[in-house]
Amino acid sequence: MIRRQFGYDIGGGVLRILSAILGILAVTPGHVMAASATVPMKNKGADTYYVDVHVEGFGNLDYLVDTGAGYMTINEDTLAVLQAKDGATYVKRLQGILADGRTLIVPVYRIGSINIGGACMIHDVEVAVFPGSSRSLLGLSALGKTAPFMFSMEPPELQMSNCISPAAQQQDRQHDRVSKSVARFSTNVVSAEGESQF
Numbered sequence: 001m002i003r004r005q006f007g008y009d010i011g012g013g014v015l016r017i018l019s020a021i022l023g024i025l026a027v028t029p030g031h032v033m034a035a036s037a038t039v040p041m042k043n044k045g046a047d048t049y050y051v052d053v054h055v056e057g058f059g060n061l062d063y064l065v066d067t068g069a070g071y072m073t074i075n076e077d078t079l080a081v082l083q084a085k086d087g088a089t090y091v092k093r094l095q096g097i098l099a100d101g102r103t104l105i106v107p108v109y110r111i112g113s114i115n116i117g118g119a120c121m122i123h124d125v126e127v128a129v130f131p132g133s134s135r136s137l138l139g140l141s142a143l144g145k146t147a148p149f150m151f152s153m154e155p156p157e158l159q160m161s162n163c164i165s166p167a168a169q170q171q172d173r174q175h176d177r178v179s180k181s182v183a184r185f186s187t188n189v190v191s192a193e194g195e196s197q198f
Contacts, residue, residue, distance in 0.1 A: 034162040039117030041065060041156040049156055053138060054115040057087030061136055065158060067151055069139030070096070071108065071128040078136070079109065079129045087112055094128055106130060114142060120163035122146065 041049040042062070050062040055074070058081050063072075071094070074082075082088040088109040095105050106128045113123045116138070126141045143149055146160035 035165055036159070036161050037117070037119035037163040037165065039119050039158045039160070041158055043156050047153075049151075049153070051117050051138060051158055053136075054118070055082070055111060056113045056115075057082050057085045057111070063136045063138040065143075065151065066137040066139050067143065069137045070141065071137075072114075072125055072139045072142040073130050073134070073137040074109075074111075074127045075130050075132060075134045075136065077133050082109075082111060088127075091126055096128070104130075116142075116146075116158070116160065116163075119165065120146060120160050121165070122163070 039051050041051050043049055049065045051065055052060055053063040054060045055078065058078055061078075079088055088111050091108045091110050093105055094108050095103060097103055108126050108128050110124055110126050113121055114125055115121045122142055122145045125145070128139075128141075143160075146162050148161055150159040152159065
């Protein structure tokens with residue numbers, strides 16, 4: 001009998017509960033599956049389209065959807081808030097050519113996650129940091145993670161793949177918490193000396 005193998009009896013009830021919890025975890029996915037999402041865009045004139053983006057550690061802003069920009073951009077003000085919360089990690093310096101032909105060298109940081117339109121969460125996004133309080137762009141460093149994606153002007157919407165829905169993200173966090181609790185529980189059942197903790 002398993003309970004006698006370690007020289008103590010933890011009680012059949014506890015063993016049955018632990019087995020049931022481990023069984024549930026065995027059939028529950030440990031990571032969320034990628035899904036598709038469609039987010040409406042706002043046309044702010046001159047054929048410029050914006051979506052609401054929530055940046056973890058900062059909050060919501062309207063981002064200009066720019067499929068011609070290699071990187072998602074944030075400004076120095078946003079970076080300062082993220083750095084105060086340890087929400088941005090320096091990656092490299094990047095030399096870029098602006099639409100007007102000027103060359104600009106900017107730092108690139110990695111941020112934890114963004115949520116596009118409340119429907120598409122993406123992790124570990126590299127962002128270029130532009131000086132001052134410049135406009136934020138949703139470029140290919142973020143959109144590329146949702147490939148294949150489609151930018152539609154009529155109706156104005158952004159269709160993305162490989163998204164994590166906020167509900168699935170919450171379910172994944174719950175699963176991780178239960179897994180850690182079970183691991184702590186099972187560690188407490190058998191101590192290093194082989195004695196019951198009950």
